[in-house]
Amino acid sequence: AMLEAQGAKPATVARRVASLAAAHGLSGMQERGHAPTSHVMVRAALKGLRRRRGAAQRQAAPLRFGASLDPHTKGFTLTALLGACGGDLQGLRDAALLSLGYDAGLRVSELVAVAVAHIDPHSDGSALLFIPSSKTDQEGQGAWGWLSADTMRRVGAWLVASAITEGPVFRRVGVDRRRLRAAIPPMAYEAIPGHTRHWQEKLRGKKAEPARTVYTVGTASLSRQGVNGIYRRVALSAFDQGLVEMPIAKVEEEVRALSSHSLRVGLTQDLFAAGEDGVGIAQALRWSSPSTALRYGRKLAARSNVAARVLSKIRG
Template sequence: MTVAAPYLYPHPEPSVASVLVVRTDGTLPQRRSASDASATPDNRLLATLARAAPADLAPVSALGLETALEAMADASKLALAADLDCWLTWCASERRLACPADPEDLVRYLRALEADGRKPATLARRIASLATVHRLLGSGDPPTSAAMVRNALRGNRRRHGAAQRQAAPLRFGAGLGQTSGFTLSGLLAACSGDVQGLRDAALLSLGYDAGLRVGELTAVTLADLRPQADGTGLLHLPRSKTDQEGVGAWAWLSADTMRRVAAWRAEAAIAEGVLFRRVGVDRRRQRSKELADARWGDEDLATAALLVTYTIGDAPLTRQGVTAIYRRIALAAARAGLVDVAPGELDAAVAALSTHSLRVGLTQDLFAAGEDGAGIALTLRWSSPSTALRYGRRLQAQSGVAARVLSRVRK
């Protein structure tokens, strides 16, 4: 279906006449992928396990392997396959046996990763993945539990520290207090009024309100939304990283978010299915009979009308697509002077934004408002209050008991 629509361009308004078309038939250009997009996570992992299995491997229970895969999330299977690929590449270069692994080889592998600049958390995850691989292949006690391997991990943490790099927060700003760097309010103000901008604003607003992980955000469907009488909404989360068994959870959505979602749905003509989809944008100059002017010459081609076609896809956004959206809008906000970022720090500030930035930003805003870690962990579906505290550690120091008591007497 093709729908002509008069669009406004508040950020910025184009200097030429525009003809805008929205196509909702879901036909989008195909992106190239280095891997086979049709391969399932199960097939990807099984193929990698087959490469790792030794020639003399004892028979593995097919039923046991099947149930093990059923218990894993798709993201875990892909991560396991990627970690195993890394180990297989190192073993091939060093001419070492991949499975069963020798503890000394594992220590040498860890040192190679450290020399390559990998963080302690990455090393720990790689070893944990190899332990899972050995259990899946029925290789007995995993060599990853050997004392020298555990000691190598502890030594790495002592040298480099165990603190993990945190995604740059996208805090709300505006009514919740001023903060430096990018803010949700600044990014929302930078979203344009066309169909792509409406999608971006709804994506940012909903992701912040509900504190969603990227997998939860891209999986939201229209059936998950429950509008309330006061204009707010509820979002049903049937499954999440910490709820693999599908118990389900609910998140609150502001009236502003519900309005932005409604605007995006109306312009994209989405009646069912996934909410946040790819928008293909095709901008071309045209010299149609209706728009041509007898005064135009070839040298004035730049003044011809701009034909903009938006194509709404059917498939959900990807993790990489969400990251690209955040960073594109952040650049637009900086260029429009809507955020407080020094010019020399702009590139680093944009690169620090990730799919976790909205979740971190909401966590920090709740800490700054005086909410306790247990309540925040429950609201954002953290596995424990300690995880929430890690994201709000600096703000917790500013609003903790020492700050509250001593600020009254030590001025």
């Protein structure tokens, strides 16, 4: 009741209850093998809270593949963001990050942990990605994800350009941009004021310096905040380049809704839209359960359910 009065959401209260249950188990405070939190009154209170407040959780905005996979896709897409990535070192890194994160449906903790040694290339251009540990793999047995040939081309281009041969794949790229500096003609000795400190430079003059950009690749992997920043920066660039159709008034809100979870949610929704079932999606993307995966694709699953498949044939 106190948490509800404080405005806590049903999911927050459920997590607190689960934490209490774990604490009771560790401290031996269970009665007849059951924790106090499993009492019928506790379950009824949670059920009532969900009914009053609604159980739907706020979700990360999806980054789906694009219209070539599902014509109903709207807003920012992976295709648009990839199109906005430039051919410089930063752009190559961003494109590889986006493409690999989507293909394997990675959590941000899994994405920033990708190392060169985890990628197992195949002769057809695709690859398997070893995921050493994840949220649902508490014992650290590891899992495997699939990477497309397109993703491998992008990853390969980034690794070659950055000269990365081992360690973390996705790293910070420092960018030092220097503007064009015009030439400074030499001055006659008698024209230089006597109090001038660097009179030799004025006597010699300076050659013009062209504009240049210097990139520095770090040694450590990106942070969660770094990944979020990349998604949002590239999304804004995609809009500026005309790759996304969206009212300008909505751009800031839509960009802010993107997060490091967006690619994983986007792939989940694309798979539901393609008619795949929750069990297969949960297994492929390492969701804790099919119901968890369904939470992210509930609306899209309706387009591929039994009623939609049958009625669309006779009612259009």
